[in-house]
Amino acid sequence: MDFDVIVIGSGFGGAISGCRLAEAGYKVLILERGRRWDKTTYPRRPGDAWVWDDERPEKHNGWIDLRIFPHMSVAQGAAVGGGSLIYANISCEAPVAAFDAGWPKEITYAELKPHYDTVAKFMNVQPVPANQWTERMRLMKKGAEALGFGDRFKQLELAVTFDPEWTYQQDDPHNVSKSKTFTNAQGVEQGTCVHLGNCDIGCDVYAKNTLDRNYIPWAEKHGAEVRELHLVGNVEPIDGGYRVSYDQLKDGGRVPGSQTARIVIVAAGSLGSTELLLRCRDVTRSLPDISPFLGHDWSSNGDFLTPAFYALEDHIDPSVGPTIACAIDFLDRSQEGQSFWIEDGGFPNLLADFAREYDRVGTGARAKLVIDSIRHALTGVEPFRNVMPWFAQGVDAANGQLTLETAPFSGERKLHLNWDVTRSKAVIDAIVDMHLKLSHATGGKPVVPPTWTLLHSLVTPHPLGGCGMADTRDHGVVDHKGEVFGYRNLYVCDGAVIPEALGVNPSRTIGALAERTAAILKSEGR
Numbered sequence: 471m472d473f474d475v476i477v478i479g480s481g482f483g484g485a486i487s488g489c490r491l492a493e494a495g496y497k498v499l500i501l502e503r504g505r506r507w508d509k510t511t512y513p514r515r516p517g518d519a520w521v522w523d524d525e526r527p528e529k530h531n532g533w534i535d536l537r538i539f540p541h542m543s544v545a546q547g548a549a550v551g552g553g554s555l556i557y558a559n560i561s562c563e564a565p566v567a568a569f570d571a572g573w574p575k576e577i578t579y580a581e582l583k584p585h586y587d588t589v590a591k592f593m594n595v596q597p598v599p600a601n602q603w604t605e606r607m608r609l610m611k612k613g614a615e616a617l618g619f620g621d622r623f624k625q626l627e628l629a630v631t632f633d634p635e636w637t638y639q640q641d642d643p644h645n646v647s648k649s650k651t652f653t654n655a656q657g658v659e660q661g662t663c664v665h666l667g668n669c670d671i672g673c674d675v676y677a678k679n680t681l682d683r684n685y686i687p688w689a690e691k692h693g694a695e696v697r698e699l700h701l702v703g704n705v706e707p708i709d710g711g712y713r714v715s716y717d718q719l720k721d722g723g724r725v726p727g728s729q730t731a732r733i734v735i736v737a738a739g740s741l742g743s744t745e746l747l748l749r750c751r752d753v754t755r756s757l758p759d760i761s762p763f764l765g766h767d768w769s770s771n772g773d774f775l776t777p778a779f780y781a782l783e784d785h786i787d788p789s790v791g792p793t794i795a796c797a798i799d800f801l802d803r804s805q806e807g808q809s810f811w812i813e814d815g816g817f818p819n820l821l822a823d824f825a826r827e828y829d830r831v832g833t834g835a836r837a838k839l840v841i842d843s844i845r846h847a848l849t850g851v852e853p854f855r856n857v858m859p860w861f862a863q864g865v866d867a868a869n870g871q872l873t874l875e876t877a878p879f880s881g882e883r884k885l886h887l888n889w890d891v892t893r894s895k896a897v898i899d900a901i902v903d904m905h906l907k908l909s910h911a912t913g914g915k916p917v918v919p920p921t922w923t924l925l926h927s928l929v930t931p932h933p934l935g936g937c938g939m940a941d942t943r944d945h946g947v948v949d950h951k952g953e954v955f956g957y958r959n960l961y962v963c964d965g966a967v968i969p970e971a972l973g974v975n976p977s978r979t980i981g982a983l984a985e986r987t988a989a990i991l992k993s994e995g996r
Contacts, residue, residue, distance in 0.1 A: 473499045476714045476731040478702045478746070481552020482980040483964030484737030485681040486589070489689035490988035498694040499729060501716060503701045503738070504548030505531060506682070507555060512672030522548040527701060528719045533671070537741060539887035542770060542870070545931040546739055550698050551682035553739065553977070556670050557931065558793035558816075559628040559678060560975035561595040565801050567809075568865075572970040574941050574950035577983075585982035585989075593679045593981075594654065595627040597795070599634050602665070604791035605784070606814040609858060613908035614798045622799045626813075628792055629679040629977075630669075633662035644790070649675035656688045668818045669793040700727075702746060705734055705960070706756040712960065733959045733996060735952075736937075736966075737984075740768065743966040744872045744936030745885045747947070747954075752874055753883055759956045761943045765872035768887065769971040770930035772864025772897050774922070775815055776905035778914030780856045787855050788816040794861065794975075800904070801865075801973055808900040809973045810864030812908065817859060858914055860905040863932065865973040867893035872936050891926045898922070932976055937962040938969035952987040959996060963987050 474496040477488040484500060492498040504522070505511070512533075513520045519532035534556060535546040547556040563586050566579040598607065607625075614623040633650050637643065649661035660683055661675035668674055676683060690696060699719040706713045711732040717724035736743045744765055750757040751764060780786045793816040801809045867890070875886040902918055909916035921927045940946020943955035948967055954960040963984050965976055972979060 471711050471732050472729045473497045473731040475499070475733045475735060476501065476712070476729060477735045477737055478714065479503075479552060479737035479739060479742060479964065480550050480681065480686060480696065481547070481554065481737060481739060481964060482681065482977050483984045484735065485551065485554075485685040485689070486981050486984035487735050487737065487963045487988045488694055489685040489692075490985065491991065492689040492692040492694035494992050498689065499731065500686075500689070500694060500696045501700040501702055501714070502550045502552075502696065502698050503527065503531075503719075503742075504550060504698065506550040506696075506698045507533075507672060509672065509674050509676065512674070528722055528724050531699060531719055537885070539889065541891045541925070541927045542887055542889045543927070543929045544741060544933050545929065546741065546933070549682075550696060551680045551686060553931075554629075554681040555672065557977060558669055558975075559630050560794050560813075561590060561593060561627050561629045561978045562974050564972045564974055564976075564979045567801070568970065568972050574939050576950035577939065582979070582982045582986065585985040586978055588985050589978050589981035590627065593629045593684055594631060595629050595679070596632060597625040597627055598792060599632050601634070601637055602632065604665070604795065604814075605786050606788065606791065606816065606858060607796050609786060609912050610796050610798065610812075610814045613912045616911040617907055619798055623796065624799060625796050626794065628795065630663050630792060631660055631677050631679060636662065636664060638665075646675050649677065654679075654683065656684045657691070658683050658687050663792070665791040667789040667791060667793065667816060669816075671818050702738070703749070704754050704756055705736070705746070705750050706754070707957070733961070733991070735961045735963050737962070737964040739964055740933035740936050740966045741872070741885065743962050743964055744768075745874070747937060747962075748872070748874050748885075749883070757957060757960075761947045761955050763938065763940070763943070763945060764947050765936055767868050767938050767969055768870030768872055768889075768933070768935040769866055769868035769968075770870070770889075770894075770928055771932040771934050771971050771976060772810060772862065772866040772894065772901070772973060773930040773932055774862050774864070774898055774901045774928065776860045776902060776909070776916050776918055778858045778860060778905070778909035778916040780858060780914050782856055784856060784913065786858050788857050788859050789818055789855070791816065793817070798908075805904060806896070806900040808864060808897040810862050810897060810901050811974060812901070812904055813861040813863070815859030815861030858909070860908060860916070862901040862905070863973055863975065864897040864901055865971040866897055868935060868969070868971045869893050870935070891928070895926070898928070932965070934965045934968040934971065934976060937966035939967045940969065951990050952983065961987060
């Protein structure tokens with residue numbers, strides 16, 4: 471074998487499992503489809519590499535991969551570090567009740583707690599300091615108290631490094647020169663947060679504790695090899711392990727290649743891991759015995775955003791400060807019997823640039839509907855100030871199914887999502903109702919996106935499921951360790967294995983499961 475372990479993908483599942491195995495002395499190769507970005511290459515102008523085009527990744531292998539399905543669009547990162555580069559920094563544990571049903575019996579909150587703690591420590595998570603609250607945080611607290619929910623308001627832990635001495639009151643507070651440079655525990659240079667609001671498009675001062683600042687460089691310090699722009703197309707059992715075949719995206723074309731390993735960890739995200747295994751089972755037939763449950767129980771994690779508009783004197787700016795920093799917790803099903811929480815959303819001013827660029831190279835009518843809905847919600851607001859993007863996650867029905875369908879004309883097998891939105895309508899309606907109440911209680915004018923009111927279509931950056939954990943092959947794809955039923959030493963280690971909606975930001979849960987999988991692999995001497 472060329473390697474002990476090949477990891478496919480470098481998001482929370484792949485970076486963490488690869489890191490821990492490299493740390494333990496395994497010879498590890500991490501294959502990542504996206505680029506290795508840094509602050510000199512982050513997209514900033516309309517003509518920059520904003521878009522990953524799944525049909526032509528050799529031509530367009532940019533920052534974000536937006537997949538458009540009937541009634542659901544999914545936003546994914548494409549980078550060394552995976553979704554950590556585009557997510558809003560939230561690092562939180564799932565509630566205890568999230569593990570009450572649908573999981574293998576071995577997976578409980580108590581079982582994951584030490585791994586939750588390990589992820590939190592390694593990623594240096596912390597809340598926004600008391601002297602650095604944004605106006606959106608104050609508005610959230612005001613809204614919660616006005617509706618009698620003050621005890622449900624809470625700050626969230628963020629994978630961001632703050633300088634306790636920084637304040638909004640200083641001269642030119644957002645100047646990058648006000649960021650203090652330091653070397654983190656993994657020996658990587660970072661800076662402290664100056665509230666630039668660019669969390670989702672690449673932090674200009676490296677205050678965001680992304681995986682390419684911690685787990686990935688730590689893996690490399692222990693001998694792991696990370697290859698960018700390597701798109702895996704097949705995993706095939708061979709004597710002693712597996713052969714992983716890929717295309718290297720290079721100079722506008724594709725260069726085929728392959729490597730072998732005793733152990734393979736598929737960590738390409740909910741859509742990517744599921745699609746790869748579907749192709750291995752149904753197209754190349756290299757893994758024909760994967761469970762028929764593959765692709766089932768997919769979830770959007772109940773993501774929803776309602777923008778509300780405020781008077782100029784309210785000074786609400788969604789483009790200043792950490793993108794999300796606090797929540798109002800209704801996970802106890804006290805509201806209409808639904809489990810969800812409300813968050814203070816945000817977005818960079820450069821959202822408009824992305825919208826224009828995606829419209830230029832987008833993937834047709836449905837993509838245009840998504841972008842047009844953003845424009846509609848933000849009409850007359852430039853540069854998007856005095857908008858509060860009330861955000862939320864909730865426990866949806868987790869009843870989506872991912873399949874490969876034959877495309878007309880080309881005859882190619884394309885990933886398709888069958889999403890019955892009616893079974894999740896109750897939780898979305900409960901979220902919208904709370905967004906409206908909070909907007910009105912704080913003097914805002916909410917606009918429910920027409921993509922929901924007219925089309926019952928949603929957008930999620932937190933896709934879960936497709937390769938769900940279960941006790942048996944009849945009810946899932948992998949066991950409690952993440953090992954694929956019927957295929958020794960083949961693992962899935964990312965959001966695809968989560969069998970139920972969490973109702974909260976999932977990154978730390980994915981990370982905790984990855985820490986646990988790596989620990990089991992080491993303990994078993996695989």
